[in-house]
Amino acid sequence: MKEKRSIQRGQAKGAKNKAGIPPDNREKILATALTLFTERGFFGTPTSLISKEAGVATGTLFFYFPTKGKLIDTLYRRIKCEAAKGMCRDFGREKTALGKLRRIGLNAVGWGIENPARHKFMEQFAHSPFVSTTAHEEGMSHFLFLKELVGDGIREGTIRNIDPDLLFCMMASSLSGLIAQAYTEKDPSRRKKIIEEGLDFIFNGIKT
């Protein structure tokens, strides 16, 4: 029972692959987890599957993320941050708050369609108990400026005077619906049309 201890274990694999580029297991795990969580949900995705698909050992996952929860938290934070960045492209160019908001909406739809897995992930875990409260708060923080923008627009007179919380909430949910719908249309020009119709739908409800 004691001597059984010395089996062959551990097997340090070169930290770089043949091309000399570090494969970076941490990133491989994050990428794999994103796909799997999105496809199968949190509980539907065993850590063992994540590591297998990522091509690393089970232990490796836990070397980088002490807990399955920490893994999804990390993913959530990162994606929320990326989404916020994706939304903001060039929106400074617009003059009015309404213009900025529409630009942001357009960016959001574009980002969502280009990053379907990320978008689905965000949708799925937006209110999930598997993501920690602090991660949720941090994620939300990137979007708080939108409420201010809505406020600006109302003061400016370009945006209808409704409860900014309500407007924010409904705009977010409509955009999400729009992304989903636009994504199903693969033809570029028809997709573009859908996006514009959808944004019209939303901004008819928003603008004064």
Place this chain on the structure above:
Amino acid sequence: MKEKRSIQRGQAKGAKNKAGIPPDNREKILATALTLFTERGFFGTPTSLISKEAGVATGTLFFYFPTKGKLIDTLYRRIKCEAAKGMCRDFGREKTALGKLRRIGLNAVGWGIENPARHKFMEQFAHSPFVSTTAHEEGMSHFLFLKELVGDGIREGTIRNIDPDLLFCMMASSLSGLIAQAYTEKDPSRRKKIIEEGLDFIFNGIKT
């Protein structure tokens, strides 16, 4: 444990509901499952917890529902059906398709607020892999008439001429956002205001 139950077969065993009919075990299980699935998710709710909270033995649950999957499927079907019924109250009274649609929207919000657990359940499992495809399809079927209604409205000229699928999809997601937002406001008159503003938002985007 629990107070010994043994009176008469199919009889008493504790509280009767208002009608004096004992809520049979099947119903107790469904009601408990609704609450728990909503609060804790599918994988977060062991069948053992459902049966314990429902006050029945573990085996009893499996007598009525051979599988946990069948249980959530049953729940999903039933709630989708109830939701559809709830939306349709009095909508025949309205003359135009737009009027009908707005009535349905109002009903939907009302139903969602009065049945928060059911609403949350629907949201949560709307795209869930735990609900079978057939249950999803059956659930969807109750809402298909809405697309026709949108088509009617376009032909009628009361509804803007956008892709009905898109309109349906965005209306659904906006309503969902509105329910969530309205539910957070507990004051009746302020809540009413939010609902109206929200419906205006949506129908500004819809009407011609």
Place this chain on the structure above:
Amino acid sequence: MKEKRSIQRGQAKGAKNKAGIPPDNREKILATALTLFTERGFFGTPTSLISKEAGVATGTLFFYFPTKGKLIDTLYRRIKCEAAKGMCRDFGREKTALGKLRRIGLNAVGWGIENPARHKFMEQFAHSPFVSTTAHEEGMSHFLFLKELVGDGIREGTIRNIDPDLLFCMMASSLSGLIAQAYTEKDPSRRKKIIEEGLDFIFNGIKT
């Protein structure tokens, strides 16, 4: 992924064996755990081994003991209690505190030799962090009367006037050494001699 759920699982085994006597899995588990913990230590004994040796499924162990820790706690409490009972046989017959104490010592050695696994278990886990503090306290409580007995003896004049805590502690450790030594001697009459010599050693140190 969903349908995979319905594999053949669970396999209720008759609660009684052929003789009609309930095999009582709970007791089988306790007995097996006693042996294995004694032979291999707490961490050296996987729960899987306990259940295998006890002839039950892994789940069964956790049905009775929600935790490996609870299992060893239960064992500890029970054995401490048995040991205390074993020590007290007929000690009421003796007149003096010293006499009672010697009777108890004799009983203790006898019990330890007749129950070597239990004795070894007590020794091994007497100060173990795997046993909860409350179990340790409960275990200790059965032996507290001994300190009073020592106090009686000192007042009576039959026992030397040393710190009762010290006396108690040294008596306990000596007895333990005596049990170990006596157990190695299998010949009954030589064993008896060892026991008497050992008790003499101890009580020479104790009596006035």
Place this chain on the structure above:
Amino acid sequence: MKEKRSIQRGQAKGAKNKAGIPPDNREKILATALTLFTERGFFGTPTSLISKEAGVATGTLFFYFPTKGKLIDTLYRRIKCEAAKGMCRDFGREKTALGKLRRIGLNAVGWGIENPARHKFMEQFAHSPFVSTTAHEEGMSHFLFLKELVGDGIREGTIRNIDPDLLFCMMASSLSGLIAQAYTEKDPSRRKKIIEEGLDFIFNGIKT
């Protein structure tokens, strides 16, 4: 992390001990392991924790000790040896075997109190399966001369004529109890009293 260490080979890298010689990694590991094994047990102490607390890399530990088992073995051998040396201080001065034995007992108690971690370690692993049989045997060998000493005393007439094995065993266990008890008393003079009372207890049982 940690302060970069790189000066000169075998040099500095932080604190030097009294002799100005840097306690090399091997010693740091042994010292850390002693503390941790004592506080948390063998299985309760991951090698990773040992190396972290010792301020070395995981690999370093395995450079010096190919196995966790070899590490505890080394520790056990060393401590047993130190304990034996500690017991023997000045015992040559005594004339009779009884005197020598009492001197040894006194030294043993003193050593145990001054080296509580070492003492606890010895107690804890005295019968442990984690320490190899050969290490146990080697450890025991340092104490074999005591049996001869007992034999001498019996022949001499200063020690009671009991089975030397029994005497040795009981003396060892009593001393151990005494150390534990004395250690709890922090006041020097009261501690001294306890030690003397304890030794009296033991030697009343030993002397003729």
Place this chain on the structure above:
DNA sequence: GATGAATGAGGCTTCATTCAT
């Protein structure tokens, strides 16, 4: 000599499901 990322067997525990009563 030293480092620490990587490995994967194995440990504890959960839980859907069965079936004798």
Place this chain on the structure above:
DNA sequence: GATGAATGAAGCCTCATTCAT
């Protein structure tokens, strides 16, 4: 119909050990 002890696959995570740098 109802019960609940029993089952065992599978999940999350730990940790001794290795080896390229």
